[in-house]
Ligand code: NAD
Ligand code: 2YG
């Protein structure tokens with residue numbers, strides 16, 4: 001399990017602004033616009049309680065503070081509880097939170113206490129990064145390369161398939177690749193025999209996972225995976241439009257899905 005580090009979350013406001021600009025260039029809408037359009041929901045400044053959680057590897061420096069900055073950036077009214085865990089949950093509800101955000105090492109959830117809707121970060125992240133890539137205004141076809149078919153990647157790939165895209169999938173785990181080919185009807189991608197794509201989706205915890213031969217000029221790489229799937233050198237060489245941000249896009253997807 002790859003956990004976020006305080007370093008990943010440095011300058012979260014700047015990272016969000018840059019991601020918003022990239023999403024606008026790719027889709028014509030900003031992050032909020034894509035979420036509203038995709039989920040068919042709008043926010044009315046709902047109050048969000050962010051509860052730090054100490055279990056497992058414990059509190060991640062900058063995590064709750066970043067969620068506070070992110071939720072305010074998207075126009076919600078949020079606060080971080082003083083107490084963690086069960087006491088923090090109690091504090092959040094007593095202070096009027098309509099939506100609870102909290103994460104342990106395995107699950108990062110958003111729970112809307114008013115309508116009962118609940119969201120998990122992994123599928124919400126995969127789906128929104130896939131949705132953004134699927135809207136690429138300059139895409140030359142409906143072919144997608146998807147690298148990483150795990151807890152974030154699989155729901156993203158399922159979303160592309162649902163939208164009628166032809167997905168070429170790859171995962172270092174051979175058995176998982178075969179299972180996904182079978183369950184979603186995608187085509188296995190052979191890194192030894194690559195071809196070019198204008199839409200690439202990546203969700204692995206590794207760097208440099210996209211072979212250079214798969215990059216077409218001005219392709220979009222939509223990737224929640226940390227660290228980055230592509231070197232800055234290749235990004236510049238191919239004019240890659242990179243959508244990558246460590247926490248905010250996935251969190252926006254969770255929140256709009258529970259409104
Ligand atoms: P996971 O372990 O469930 O899946 C990762 C998959 O990548 C695995 O199936 C693994 O076999 C595969 N993989 C690893 N190295 C590979 C390589 N070189 N080539 C091809 N496949 C490779 O992990 P996950 O929960 O799906 O998370 C994936 C990444 O997304 C992690 O880095 C995680 O931290 C990140 N993440 C980011 C956000 C965000 O908002 N940006 C949100 C959630 C998760
Ligand atoms: O409250 C805290 O500070 C901690 N208990 C948070 C733990 C979050 C662990 N999860 C991760 O690091 C991520 N893999 C999931 C977060 C989504 C965005 N990358």
Ligand code: MG
Pocket residue numbers: 125224245246247248249250251
């Ligand atoms: Mg994100």
